Amino acid sequence: MPDTQMPTARTRVVREPHRGVYDREAVYRILDEGFLCHIGFVADGQPFVIPTSYGRKDGNLYIHGSAASRMLRQMQKDAPVCVTVTLLDGLVLARSVFNHSMNYRSVVILGKAALVDDPKEKLIALRVLSEHILPGRWDDARQPNERELKQTSVLRVPIEEFSAKVRTGPPIDDEQDYSFPTWAGVIPLEMKAGVPINDAKLDPPRVVPEYLQNYSRSRTL
Amino acid sequence: MPDTQMPTARTRVVREPHRGVYDREAVYRILDEGFLCHIGFVADGQPFVIPTSYGRKDGNLYIHGSAASRMLRQMQKDAPVCVTVTLLDGLVLARSVFNHSMNYRSVVILGKAALVDDPKEKLIALRVLSEHILPGRWDDARQPNERELKQTSVLRVPIEEFSAKVRTGPPIDDEQDYSFPTWAGVIPLEMKAGVPINDAKLDPPRVVPEYLQNYSRSRTL
Known part of the structure; x- marks a missing residue:
């Protein structure tokens, strides 16, 4: 894949074009620092925007949820989706009300979501989702069993048509x-x-594992 | 307006229904703590999700932007929109990967956006937007002039069809x-x-005003 994406008419930043970012690695850095996205899809002409977690592996974004989820079922219908990730970095106070602004980094990805059918890719994707949010946790928790895997749907959104605004x-x-x-x-x-915060049902008490100490989302900055 | 909204088929929380919240005051508390929303709209069949700030006054949400903004122009076409506000409160670490979760409060509002034409309402809405993010700032900054007001569009989204999930x-x-x-x-x-962080062009140096000291979004909790 090219390092720098040519924006399409749909992803080109029109307002304040100097804030547009189309460099794939720069976009990945934003995606890797966040873990909450807002997914837009359309049902009966009505747009819905739902917050959910995600993970990234190479040029794909993975999301997951209950196999019974309305959003995930709707998104499997080969319908267009929009995945947006926003990191808020600051309030910008100008002298005039008009020039007040915010510092932020946001990524918009347009595309279609596909159900991950292959059990191997599905397990890898679930691990990616988990490690994306909290590196080290997957190996320290009880792994998913067959029943849980069946109850979970994983969708793949290719990172192909995208832009960031910073x-x-x-x-x-x-x-x-x-x-x-x-x-x-x-x-x-x-x-x-x-x-x-320890779960009250921790018995015997356990020390907070190293991968949780000083947890910070800015580690990739 | 009723204190508790009957959810519609479109806003009823289907997954984990016990997490659904339809109480208007509870929804307002979430909206008032946040100030960044993600707005979904559809253009040529493609959903777009764009982050932007908002303010609330009574039963209306206000957003604003450049009069030339693609999003704002699209949203004035009497087209359905979705406004979603998400507050992330914590990572929930279970013993099993499957039961990992997040603590959050999110609001979804479905409706149509209308351009605020009346100059009085427009100025009130801009003040609401400013004070929503940073109470005390409006009176301490240079007020918008005629040219700036003309360059700014304000849209009103009535908070009528909504739900929260917590x-x-x-x-x-x-x-x-x-x-x-x-x-x-x-x-x-x-x-x-x-x-x-002081602007380097602050001349003479000025003290940080009281309304900025210990700024916190959780003040309404």
Whole structure:
């Protein structure tokens, strides 16, 4: 696959085109830092947007859910979907209300989702999903059994038609506003993990494993 | 408006129905804690999901953007939209891979967006959007002028057909898994604000205003 994707008319960033990113590796870095996506699909003409977790392996995004899920069943109908991942990095406070903004990195992928039929790929995909969110956890938990695998559907969305949009840096004000008497700058925002909470049913008590200590989503930055 | 909404066939939570929330005030609390939504709309049969900020006033959600924005223009065509807000509260680590989950609160609103024509409502909506993200900022920044108002479109999405889905609490494992030798519990996740970064062009230097100190999105919890 090419390192840099030519955007299509549907994925080209039109507003603020200088914020458009079409480099595959840069898009992967955003996808690998996040783990929550919002998937859009259409049912009876109505768009639905549903949050769900995902994992990435090479040029594919995997999502999973109950085999009975309305979303997953709808998405298997060879219908177009949109997968969007957004990382919020900060509030941008300009002197003028109009120039207020946010710092963010977002990826939009257009495509079709396909059901993963092959049991080997399915198991790999489930591991990818798990390790994407929490590296080290898969091997430390009870593996899925046949019944659970049957109850779970895994879908593959190829990362082919995509773009990212990225804003970084300070506010950009109109020249005549720089003298306006107010504070201006950026409030950084970050998804932070708190102290792990032991399940009350942990018996005997166990120490928090190393892969959970100092858990941070920004590790790929 | 009724305090509790009867879900429609489209908004009723089908998977894990006990996590469905249809109480208007509970939904407002989720909407008021978040400020980033993902909006789904359809163009030429393709769903698009775009992240954007929002504000709420009573039973309406407001979004805004450039009057030239593809999304805003598409959404004015009396076409159905979906607005989804997701707050991520934690990773839920069960003993089995299968029972891993997340704690979250998400709201889905289905409806149509209407362009706000009335200049008074438009200015109120812009203030609502600003104050929703950062209370106190509007009065401390340079107000929008005629040119900026003309360049900005505001859309109103009535909060009429909606539902929320909420997961809280510890992992729920199968009975026979509780003896599995691994750690189990919850890693809390929270969007945290860092130390405000002064714009390099702040001249003279200004103190960080009170409404920015200890900025937190969980203030409404």
